[in-house]
Amino acid sequence: MTEQKQTYDPAAIEPKWQQFWLQHKVFKAKNPGDPGFDPAQPKYYALDMFPYPSAAGLHVGHPEGYTATDIVSRWKRAKGCNVLHPMGWDAFGLPAEQYAIQTNTHPAKTTAANVATFRSQLQRLGFSYDWDRELSTADPKYFRWTQWIWKQLHARGLAYESNAPVWWCEALGTVLANDEVINGKSERGDHPCERRPLRQWVLKITEYAERLLGDLDGLDWSESLKTMQREWIGKSEGAEIDFDVLGHAGTKVRVFTTRADTLFGASFLVLSPEHPLVASITAPAQRGAVVDYQKTAASKSELERTELAKEKSGVWTGAHAHNPLFAADDPKGRIPIWIADYVIVTYGTGAIMAVPAGDERDFEFATKFGLPIPGIFAPQTGDAERDGRIARGEVCCPDEAPYAAHCRTADGAIALAGKSLAQGKRAVLDWLVAHRRGEAKVTYKLRDWLFSRQRYWGEPFPVLHTQDGVELVADAQLPVELPYMEDFKPGGVPESPLIRAKDWVATKDSKGRPAQREINTMPGAAGSSWYFLRFCDPHNANAFCSKAASDYWLPVDLYVGGTEHAVGHLLYSRFWTKVLHDAGSVTVKEPFHKLYNQGMIQAFAYQDARGATVPKADTKEVGDDVVHATTGEKLKQIVTKMSKRYGNVVNPDDVVAEYGADTLRLYEMYMGPLADSKPWNPKDVPGVHRFLQRSWRLAVPEFPEHGTLHAHLRSDRPDDPELEKALHRTIHKVDGDIERMAFNTAISAMMIFVNEATKGMERLSRSQLLRFAQLLQPFAPHIAEELWERLGGQGLLTRAPWPPVDPKLLVDDEVEIAVQVLGKLRGRALVPNGAPNDVVLAAARVAVASYLEGKTVIKEIVVPGKLVNFVVK
RNA sequence: GCCGGAGUGGCGGAAUCGGCAGACGCACAGGUUUCAAAAACCUGCGCCGCAAGGCGUGCGGGUUCAAGUCCCGCCUCCGGCACCA
Numbered sequence: 001m002t003e004q005k006q007t008y009d010p011a012a013i014e015p016k017w018q019q020f021w022l023q024h025k026v027f028k029a030k031n032p033g034d035p036g037f038d039p040a041q042p043k044y045y046a047l048d049m050f051p052y053p054s055a056a057g058l059h060v061g062h063p064e065g066y067t068a069t070d071i072v073s074r075w076k077r078a079k080g081c082n083v084l085h086p087m088g089w090d091a092f093g094l095p096a097e098q099y100a101i102q103t104n105t106h107p108a109k110t111t112a113a114n115v116a117t118f119r120s121q122l123q124r125l126g127f128s129y130d131w132d133r134e135l136s137t138a139d140p141k142y143f144r145w146t147q148w149i150w151k152q153l154h155a156r157g158l159a160y161e162s163n164a165p166v167w168w169c170e171a172l173g174t175v176l177a178n179d180e181v182i183n184g185k186s187e188r189g190d191h192p193c194e195r196r197p198l199r200q201w202v203l204k205i206t207e208y209a210e211r212l213l214g215d216l217d218g219l220d221w222s223e224s225l226k227t228m229q230r231e232w233i234g235k236s237e238g239a240e241i242d243f244d245v246l247g248h249a250g251t252k253v254r255v256f257t258t259r260a261d262t263l264f265g266a267s268f269l270v271l272s273p274e275h276p277l278v279a280s281i282t283a284p285a286q287r288g289a290v291v292d293y294q295k296t297a298a299s300k301s302e303l304e305r306t307e308l309a310k311e312k313s314g315v316w317t318g319a320h321a322h323n324p325l326f327a328a329d330d331p332k333g334r335i336p337i338w339i340a341d342y343v344i345v346t347y348g349t350g351a352i353m354a355v356p357a358g359d360e361r362d363f364e365f366a367t368k369f370g371l372p373i374p375g376i377f378a379p380q381t382g383d384a385e386r387d388g389r390i391a392r393g394e395v396c397c398p399d400e401a402p403y404a405a406h407c408r409t410a411d412g413a414i415a416l417a418g419k420s421l422a423q424g425k426r427a428v429l430d431w432l433v434a435h436r437r438g439e440a441k442v443t444y445k446l447r448d449w450l451f452s453r454q455r456y457w458g459e460p461f462p463v464l465h466t467q468d469g470v471e472l473v474a475d476a477q478l479p480v481e482l483p484y485m486e487d488f489k490p491g492g493v494p495e496s497p498l499i500r501a502k503d504w505v506a507t508k509d510s511k512g513r514p515a516q517r518e519i520n521t522m523p524g525a526a527g528s529s530w531y532f533l534r535f536c537d538p539h540n541a542n543a544f545c546s547k548a549a550s551d552y553w554l555p556v557d558l559y560v561g562g563t564e565h566a567v568g569h570l571l572y573s574r575f576w577t578k579v580l581h582d583a584g585s586v587t588v589k590e591p592f593h594k595l596y597n598q599g600m601i602q603a604f605a606y607q608d609a610r611g612a613t614v615p616k617a618d619t620k621e622v623g624d625d626v627v628h629a630t631t632g633e634k635l636k637q638i639v640t641k642m643s644k645r646y647g648n649v650v651n652p653d654d655v656v657a658e659y660g661a662d663t664l665r666l667y668e669m670y671m672g673p674l675a676d677s678k679p680w681n682p683k684d685v686p687g688v689h690r691f692l693q694r695s696w697r698l699a700v701p702e703f704p705e706h707g708t709l710h711a712h713l714r715s716d717r718p719d720d721p722e723l724e725k726a727l728h729r730t731i732h733k734v735d736g737d738i739e740r741m742a743f744n745t746a747i748s749a750m751m752i753f754v755n756e757a758t759k760g761m762e763r764l765s766r767s768q769l770l771r772f773a774q775l776l777q778p779f780a781p782h783i784a785e786e787l788w789e790r791l792g793g794q795g796l797l798t799r800a801p802w803p804p805v806d807p808k809l810l811v812d813d814e815v816e817i818a819v820q821v822l823g824k825l826r827g828r829a830l831v832p833n834g835a836p837n838d839v840v841l842a843a844a845r846v847a848v849a850s851y852l853e854g855k856t857v858i859k860e861i862v863v864p865g866k867l868v869n870f871v872v873k
Numbered sequence: 874g875c876c877g878g879a880g881u882g883g884c885g886g887a888a889u890c891g892g893c894a895g896a897c898g899c900a901c902a903g904g905u906u907u908c909a910a911a912a913a914c915c916u917g918c919g920c921c922g923c924a925a926g927g928c929g930u931g932c933g934g935g936u937u938c939a940a941g942u943c944c945c946g947c948c949u950c951c952g953g954c955a956c957c958a
Contacts, residue, residue, distance in 0.1 A: 007912095183955090224877045228953060231876075236957070257958060270958090312956085342956045352958045360874095361956050445957055563952075637884095670898070672886055675878095677951075681885065687898045693913090702913095736889080745887070748897035755897095758914095818893040823939045825893055861938055867892050871938045 010660025093524025173490025234445025283318025
């Protein structure tokens with residue numbers, strides 16, 4: 001008998017519905033013009049950051065964001081929206097190629113295998129993707145358009161070749177963009193990187209810096225993410241100022257500063273060691289020291305330069321400059337020119353005016369090398385001791401402070417005393433402009449986007465090098481496909497392995513003359529910078545995306561992914577969208593309206609007394625403690641990221657095998673707020689599984705002889721009013737919680753309903769259970785669809801509209817209010833909802849009579865429907 | 874160093890607008906059922922205390938009838954940036 005129990009069996013129902021949905025294309029999104037397209041429906045575009053199909057397969061971190069967008073997608077469909085919810089593969093790039101190299105298999109082969117794994121893993125989780133729109137960035141039908149878009153960039157003067165120093169990573173055998181290098185090490189693999197000059201394709205993203213900054217304001221992104229982009233763009237308003245080099249007629253050093261007002265305190269100049277003027281201005285006596293310093297600076301990797309940044313270093317060039325504010329014969333205007341590696345050649349003009357009285361770095365440098373520190377401020381804070389030290393230049397004062405009386409030109413054209421910071425800057429800048437010694441200037445930290453790699457597995461450029469220079473491959477000849485290469489490994493030289501594909505490289509230009517193909521390939525971020533556009537119109541053979549399709553679907557209404565793409569991918573995608581907008585190819589200026597960053601799923605790990613992490617396999621549980629399996633030492637539980645090293649990686653396949661996809665989805669959403677990082681606790685998983693079992697038992701009898709449904713659910717009957725009320729509240733709560741992406745509390749509300757319904761199971765009506773299935777559907781679609789079918793719901797649950805809420809059922813006739821005396825809870829009172837204050841107060845007085853005895857009530861506070869507070873004496 | 878975010882029971886977390894702190898889940902304890910176990914179900918579960926009661930949202934102050942929530946000053950953890958002139 002027991003073996004025939006009709007218990008909740010996800011292994012039976014999940015594949016059944018997955019196949020049904022897939023075969024019937026239930027989640028196919030219709031474009032304008034498609035048969036059955038309904039223009040009256042609002043559109044909703046819910047997008048996941050598509051994955052790199054790595055060999056490791058899906059990680060539990062992937063389904064976190066994917067489940068969130070799936071819930072929203074299913075809910076939006078139930079609310080009557082035409083929903084675009086696609087999935088694809090970021091298949092080109094370093095991770096795929098590194099894996100291919102490790103396994104000595106061609107990346108085309110490993111990528112195809114990895115994609116197949118990812119697809120089947122995702123399909124086992126019941127996501128409502130429109131699989132007809134699946135795409136891969138490594139598919140020639142896709143990258144044909146990546147190449148085409150690159151040609152648009154080139155046509156608009158936004159792609160150029162450069163020989164400037166770039167980040168070279170020896171271990172990866174390629175160059176990397178700024179955002180791929182962190183503290184001088186590669187973001188992927190943590191390998192050391194260094195700067196080297198190399199011919200590269202570069203995209204002029206800096207031309208869009210101002211718009212990329214300004215358009216952030218209108219986006220529904222977290223402030224912290226916007227701040228990260230703003231800081232990366234790094235806008236800085238200031239001035240450029242020319243200093244004549246003494247003894248070198250006609251030679252000027254141009255510096256950038258945000259504090260032109262401190263020019264009176266500039267007591268030396270500093271050029272970066274790579275500054276082009278260094279060689280020509282260095283005095284013969286200093287040449288040896290300067291060249292030595294330049295060599296040392298060059299041999300230091302960027303990593304060492306930042307790590308060893310604690311102590312300032314530099315040498316004098318032997319040259320002097322003249323501070324333009326002072327008369328030509330005024331000795332105060334004669335200032336030395338130094339070189340130092342704390343000045344960066346790529347920022348501003350690569351040269352600064354040092355004002356030690358107002359800048360900590362300059363102060364440190366001046367102190368170390370005994371350079372003058374002229375005081376330029378006269379603060380009067382009341383701390384006479386400190387004010388005096390600032391005035392004498394003994395203490396650095398980087399903030400706003402009153403100017404000293406001597407901050408004035410001899411002719412009185414500038415007199416800073418009494419002026420504010422803004423007025424001071426203005427006064428000096430106006431003077432500089434009038435005397436043609438400088439101008440207002442805005443600079444950005446953002447640098448142009450290094451857009452080529454010396455690797456095999458990427459999009460080839462549609463570029464030929466001819467005897468006349470660069471020639472672009474005609475649109476009709478796109479895509480330029482990769483040649484098949486047995487040996488695709490980087491050669492250890494800063495050159496693409498494509499150089500070895502001699503038959504491919506050697507070609508003819510449009511005039512039939514010999515030409516060579518470009519051997520650099522595009523970076524991983526190329527294909528991912530526009531995939532959200534292709535999803536709108538994925539099979540278009542005549543355009544990257546029809547204007548009608550992108551006009552309809554864009555912008556993406558909800559984009560969910562990790563913070564790791566805060567500057568790279570999100571900035572690049574915004575840039576390409578703006579360029580395509582300028583070219584008239586898309587209407588929107590911004591691709592992603594709402595962006596949501598999910599937190600990281602972490603795991604427990606165990607540390608011994610020394611703080612060393614003990615792999616999971618070497619631990620065991622003894623009672624409430626976790627101890628070292630061999631030494632028996634008691635271990636401390638910590639929360640950290642999942643890692644092979646700690647042996648704490650959770651594989652979603654295992655969770656699906658044991659509990660089913662619905663449990664995995666539900667657990668990931670129940671763990672906590674989507675935006676938070678939180679640890680995976682295997683002991684918590686059965687909790688949500690039990691909730692699904694209880695939901696199942698509400699409908700299905702334990703033993704088959706009682707039928708596939710409880711008897712009281714086989715026909716319609718009046719709804720129990722108490723459960724009806726509870727259900728409406730639950731619908732209302734779940735609705736609001738999905739809206740604000742608070743999935744954990746939505747699930748908890750459904751749990752409360754099921755607990756209540758379980759207490760009076762036979763009171764539950766078929767209609768109520770059907771509506772509960774509708775609520776559950778976005779979260780646990782398989783069990784919900786199965787219950788819907790068993791209950792005889794009309795059509796497919798995934799096509800059913802969201803159940804309505806009767807606002808009348810959300811209010812109670814009677815409410816229990818808290819009664820406080822002096823702010824402490826002393827009793828409770830039951831009063832009619834909306835009762836007048838005197839009725840509430842009367843009931844409240846009774847509830848806390850013993851606390852009021854012998855006291856004088858001096859104040860009565862009533863919060864309707866919630867609480868009464870008596871203030872007594 | 875600078876800029877964000879966070880700190881609530883044994884654990885994950887809830888409290889959406891200043892109004893009953895600890896919803897929901899886990900773990901734990903007791904019980905029902907069972908030959909037994911699992912499962913399921915019921916009850917309890919912040920801390921101290923026999924109780925009355927007191928204490929309690931990182932720490933110290935403040936505002937308020939009322940503070941996890943607001944203000945001031947600290948501490949710790951996480952993320953980002955880091956000599957950007």
